[in-house]
Amino acid sequence: MSKKFLVLCMAALMALTALAAGCGGTQKSSDEKVLKVGTNADFAPFEFQDENGKEYQGFDMDLIRAVGEEMGYKVEISNVNFDGLIPALEAGNIDVAVSGMTINDERKQKVLFSDPYYKSGLSIVVAKDNTAINKFEDLKGKKVAVQIGTTSAAEVNKIGGVEVKEFNSSADTFMELRAKGVDAVVNDRPVNDNYILKSGETNVKALPDLLTSEDYGIALSKQNGELQKKVNDALKKLHENGKYDEIFAKWFGTASK
Ligand code: ARG
Numbered sequence: 001m002s003k004k005f006l007v008l009c010m011a012a013l014m015a016l017t018a019l020a021a022g023c024g025g026t027q028k029s030s031d032e033k034v035l036k037v038g039t040n041a042d043f044a045p046f047e048f049q050d051e052n053g054k055e056y057q058g059f060d061m062d063l064i065r066a067v068g069e070e071m072g073y074k075v076e077i078s079n080v081n082f083d084g085l086i087p088a089l090e091a092g093n094i095d096v097a098v099s100g101m102t103i104n105d106e107r108k109q110k111v112l113f114s115d116p117y118y119k120s121g122l123s124i125v126v127a128k129d130n131t132a133i134n135k136f137e138d139l140k141g142k143k144v145a146v147q148i149g150t151t152s153a154a155e156v157n158k159i160g161g162v163e164v165k166e167f168n169s170s171a172d173t174f175m176e177l178r179a180k181g182v183d184a185v186v187n188d189r190p191v192n193d194n195y196i197l198k199s200g201e202t203n204v205k206a207l208p209d210l211l212t213s214e215d216y217g218i219a220l221s222k223q224n225g226e227l228q229k230k231v232n233d234a235l236k237k238l239h240e241n242g243k244y245d246e247i248f249a250k251w252f253g254t255a256s257k
Contacts, residue, residue, distance in 0.1 A: 032074055033073045034074050034075075034076055035076065036076050036078070036095045037064050037075055037076065037077045037078070037094060037097075038077075038078055038088050038097045038098075039056070039061070039078075039080065039097070040081060040085065040099050040169065041077075042169035043058070043099065044198065045194045046059050046099070046100040047060045047098070049079070056077045058251065060099065060100060060216075061098075062247045063117065063238075063247055064098045067234040067235060070233075071230050078094065081148075081149075082147060082148065082149050082169075083149030085219065086107065089111055089219060090110065090221060092221065096227070097111075098219075100118075100216050101217060102120070102215065102216060102217075103116060104151065104214075107219065111219045111220060112219070112228045113217035114217050114218035114219075114220070114228060115217070117215075117217065117218065117244075118215070119216075121188070121210045121213050122186055122210065123186070123187070123188075123192050123206055124139070124184050124185070124186055124206070124209065125184065125186075125196070125205070126177075126185075126204065126205060126207065127177070127180075127183075127203055127204055128202075128205050129203075130184075132183075133183060136159060139156065139162045139183075139184060139186075140160065140161040140162060143163045143182040144163065144182055144183065144186055145166075145167055145172075145174075145181070146167070146187070147169060147173060148168060151188075151212065152187055152188070153166055155211055165181070170187050173185045173186075174199070174201075177204065192206045218231055
């Protein structure tokens with residue numbers, strides 16, 4: 001084969017690859033708009049994957065699908081580490097992060113948030129026979145598991161004198177408690193309650209003491225003010241047409257206030 005022929009072949013191949021890439025990508029058909037959603041799908045009842053590990057389920061997942069539908073976008077969900085969500089937004093790899101993410105000032109420096117869509121707070125889970133820990137103050141001098149990059153991690157570190165062990169997912173924090181590697185777990189209250197209710201684990205209890213009052217919001221890149229407005233309009237519509245209440249009742253049993 002001549003060198004010239006080889007170079008020609010390579011040029012043709014490169015042109016073909018470029019063409020194929022142009023046809024794929026995010027612009028599927030001429031007017032189909034795609035909303036790339038990032039979540040950390042280990043946070044039931046807000047986001048989790050079904051037994052087969054594929055279908056995304058939970059309150060947040062239903063809500064963002066309804067938001068997407070309202071906006072006329074096709075929703076594509078991907079699973080990202082919780083502490084990787086804001087970097088993924090900043091890098092433009094996802095359009096929105098929907099992950100039980102608490103709106104706070106530190107995050108607002110980096111991302112935009114939608115209007116609040118859920119009120120939450122933090123609670124503690126301990127072994128049923130644990131009588132030493134009854135409230136957040138009692139965590140001093142104890143080993144506590146939290147998820148990396150969460151408000152739980154920040155708040156437990158603030159108490160002072162706590163031996164904090166950080167894990168990649170909230171599921172891992174519960175596993176550590178079961179393995180007796182820690183005395184307590186701190187997570188968002190609905191996630192702790194869901195664990196007590198659904199895991200079949202009978203040797204643990206959630207404590208009534210609540211730390212913080214937190215609002216969840218949908219996070220977007222600072223560059224995406226236009227999309228933020230669309231998301232807020234869609235959320236408003238879902239509140240008006242009863243769809244929000246329907247989704248809320250599906251996951252929490254009671255109507256939202
Ligand atoms: N609400 C807490 C926070 O924003 C925890 C969220 C964790 N979410 C998750 N999908 N693991 O820091």
